[in-house]
Amino acid sequence: MGRSPSFVKGLKKGPWTTEEDQKLVSYIEQNGHGSWRALPLKAGLQRCGKSCRLRWTNYLRPDIKRGKFSMQEEQTIIQLHALIGNRWSAIATHLPKRTDNEIKNYWNTHLKKRLTKMGIDPITHKSRTAGNANLSHMTQWENARLEAEARLVHGPRRVPNFYQRIHHGRSPPATNNSFVSSISPQQPLYFDVLKAWQGINDLSQFMPILNHVENVEPLSLNDMTTEDPTTNWKIPKIPSNVPETLKDEGNQNEFGVSNMISEHGYLTDAVTLTNCLGNDARGENRDDDFEEETSYWSNILDKLGNNSSSFSSVF
DNA sequence: AAGAACATCAACCGCTCCAAA
DNA sequence: CTTTGGAGCGGTTGATGTTCT
Numbered sequence: 001m002g003r004s005p006s007f008v009k010g011l012k013k014g015p016w017t018t019e020e021d022q023k024l025v026s027y028i029e030q031n032g033h034g035s036w037r038a039l040p041l042k043a044g045l046q047r048c049g050k051s052c053r054l055r056w057t058n059y060l061r062p063d064i065k066r067g068k069f070s071m072q073e074e075q076t077i078i079q080l081h082a083l084i085g086n087r088w089s090a091i092a093t094h095l096p097k098r099t100d101n102e103i104k105n106y107w108n109t110h111l112k113k114r115l116t117k118m119g120i121d122p123i124t125h126k127s128r129t130a131g132n133a134n135l136s137h138m139t140q141w142e143n144a145r146l147e148a149e150a151r152l153v154h155g156p157r158r159v160p161n162f163y164q165r166i167h168h169g170r171s172p173p174a175t176n177n178s179f180v181s182s183i184s185p186q187q188p189l190y191f192d193v194l195k196a197w198q199g200i201n202d203l204s205q206f207m208p209i210l211n212h213v214e215n216v217e218p219l220s221l222n223d224m225t226t227e228d229p230t231t232n233w234k235i236p237k238i239p240s241n242v243p244e245t246l247k248d249e250g251n252q253n254e255f256g257v258s259n260m261i262s263e264h265g266y267l268t269d270a271v272t273l274t275n276c277l278g279n280d281a282r283g284e285n286r287d288d289d290f291e292e293e294t295s296y297w298s299n300i301l302d303k304l305g306n307n308s309s310s311f312s313s314v315f
Numbered sequence: 316a317a318g319a320a321c322a323t324c325a326a327c328c329g330c331t332c333c334a335a336a
Numbered sequence: 337c338t339t340t341g342g343a344g345c346g347g348t349t350g351a352t353g354t355t356c357t
Contacts, residue, residue: 015325015351037342053343054326089345104346105324322354331345336338 012046016055020045024052025060058101065097069106077103078111082125 027043033056036049045052069077073095080091088100095103112122120127
């Protein structure tokens with residue numbers, strides 16, 4: 001419901017001059033951006049706040065990489081687009097130093113055309129010639145990995161996560177009723193991951209990962225799971241000795257994910273779960289080591305056994 | 316050489332979400 | 337609970353550059 005810039009009269013539009021850029025950069029470097037709306041006046045710019053924000057985030061920010069996209073970056077864009085569609089900001093979080101705008105432009109001007117040329121529908125990512133419903137250019141493990149990562153990034157667009165719903169009174173607490181239904185009355189958030197989790201027989205395989213949480217004593221199987229009375233599912237549980245600091249809503253855990261622990265003692269958000277199952281918990285950069293990546297995720301999917309199919313079933 | 320057609324991408328617009336009042 | 341305004345998102349536009357005829 002923000003006020004449209006079109007209502008703001010007398011402000012400059014169009015391409016930015018070097019002088020304007022300098023004013024904006026210099027102001028933000030000294031003061032931070034603060035309120036974007038108030039910024040133009042303080043910085044001496046005849047622009048609306050929105051224009052300033054856009055100029056900064058898409059062009060002037062120091063941590064922006066410009067220029068040609070690498071093959072790895074292209075591959076990531078294509079694969080994530082196959083999974084989550086035109087959610088450029090979510091895709092951008094997987095491409096360090098690239099902006100959503102740049103990725104969107106690159107998709108529209110290069111990748112979309114290239115896929116079309118290759119006989120792949122750029123919307124569905126299905127082969128126009130193969131006649132089957134598979135993502136022909138994605139291996140199964142890669143599919144599962146990216147699905148998990150895609151949700152790790154944002155989850156369903158503009159749907160508050162479980163933790164937020166609890167904290168803002170938008171979801172009933174997981175007390176008497178099914179834990180599962182409490183996760184998302186509206187839609188089956190992350191169910192596949194929970195199912196996959198349920199299928200892990202030997203949770204000790206993952207203890208080194210879960211024990212990565214700072215100051216948490218090594219976990220036993222009983223410490224890690226509890227049973228939902230309604231579904232009889234084994235579900236992951238936060239051990240009693242998790243430090244209070246990690247339960248803080250605003251606190252980021254070892255995995256770089258906040259809002260991970262519900263008030264009811266469960267690991268209820270698949271973002272958390274996904275992290276526990278892999279990637280960030282390894283504490284290393286995942287972008288570069290393709291071979292290790294393959295074997296890592298194959299291993300994870302092997303451990304998930306028959307339930308691994310559920311990883312890709314709910315989308 | 317000149318104009319048309321096409322490609323690129325920075326910037327804008329309109330919309331939604333969400334926190335705060 | 338409703339209203340308001342800030343912020344962010346994706347779609348689109350249009351100025352500019354490049355290639356083609």
